[in-house]
Amino acid sequence: MATPPLSTLNPARRSRFALRWHTWLLLVAVVAYGVAFAMHWDARGVLWVKEQFKSPAERQASVWLPDYRAVIDAKPLPGMEKDEASDVAYDPQTKTLFSVMGKNPFLVELNLQGDVLRKMPLVGWSNPEGVTVLGDGRLAIVDEREHLISIVKVAAETRELNIADFPKYDLGPSKDQNKAFEAVTWDLGNQQLVLGEERPPALFAWKGDGKVLTGDKLKLASHALDMRNLSALAIDPRTGHMLALSADSHLLLELDKNGQQVSFITLLGGFNGLKNTIPRAEGVTMDEAGTLYMVSEPNLFYRFEKQR
Structure with missing residues (x-):
């Protein structure tokens, strides 16, 4: 068969x-x-494709993030493993960095190599998530949980800051009260603070002179922020372009003065000189030479330089 x-x-x-x-x-x-x-x-x-058509002159006139590589990669900030580094800001007068810790509130001053110079407890703050340098020793600190922004004065002899000693401004309600105002940067050219809500990402401007804020905050166009969340903001002092950082998207995005996307870098391991993925990038700033600095939870420091 x-x-x-x-x-x-x-x-x-x-x-x-x-x-x-x-x-x-x-x-x-x-x-x-x-x-x-x-x-x-x-x-x-889509943005990567657009980047390929940028002329050398256009790249030169921008920050041009694809040219950056990490030269200090995941350097631990000693003794801050449980403090949650939340933001970082560059001070052109002292040539140092100021970073806020969100879980156990304090302000830390760092040199440009990420070494700790001093730690200052933030008495009365609940959850400081954003910091920016205004000039003349003044900093603006955003408390996400309390929906407040404070303008403080830090001198060489300062060892502690008490929120009761400084002016405070109510940021008002957010669409998501648990993912509220987190990002802040000082726009010197336009004499205003630029504030960012974490989720959904949104931008606001608040006019001031670096000492006090006037009027009320105004909402800005935020359509270019196609990212999962907004962790931090910075402004390049040379071009005036804005940098928007997203921890959830592992992304740093460059926007021009009109709010249009220019360039980006991914913060994943194996790219841009990073050995490993940045765990949770929460802060970014840039100095006058174009050097980038970042902090990540829990206590990691990064420095990126442009490869010319």
Whole structure:
């Protein structure tokens, strides 16, 4: 008796196998698309293509983030493992950096290599998440939990800051009260603070002279912030372009003065000189030479320099 070909023995079994295969393939495709959409990889791909058509003159006139590489990679800030580094700001007068710790509130001064110079407790703050340098020893500190911004004065002899000693401004309610105002940077050219809500990402401006704020904050166009969250802001003192940092998207994005995307870098391991992915990038700043500084939770320091 002849034996039927193996392929004709179990057509139902083959059909079920094919169905399962196509189902799994479809499921993988749906999940991959969902991840890409959530991480805004589609937008990154479009911007990457646009970057390829930028002329040398356009690149020279911008920050041009693709040229940056990490030269200090994940340097621990000693004794701050449980403090959660939340932001960092460069002071052109002292040539140092100021960083706020969000979990156990204090202000730390660092040199440009990420070495700790002094730590100053922030008495009365609940959850300081943003800091920016205004000039003449003044800093603005954002308390995300209390929806407040304070303008403080830090001198060479300062060892502690008490919120009761300084002017405070109410930031008002946010769309998501638990993901409220976190980012802040001083726009010297326009004499205003630029503030950022974490989620959904949104920008606001508040006029002032570096000592007091006037009027009320005004909402800015935020359509270019196609990122999962907004962690920090900085302004390049040379070009006036803004840097927007997203911890959830592992992304640093450059915007021009019109709020249009110019360039970006990913903060994933294996790219831009990073050995490992930055765990949770929470702060960014830039000095007058164009050097970038970042801090990440829990207590990591990064320095990026442009490779000319």
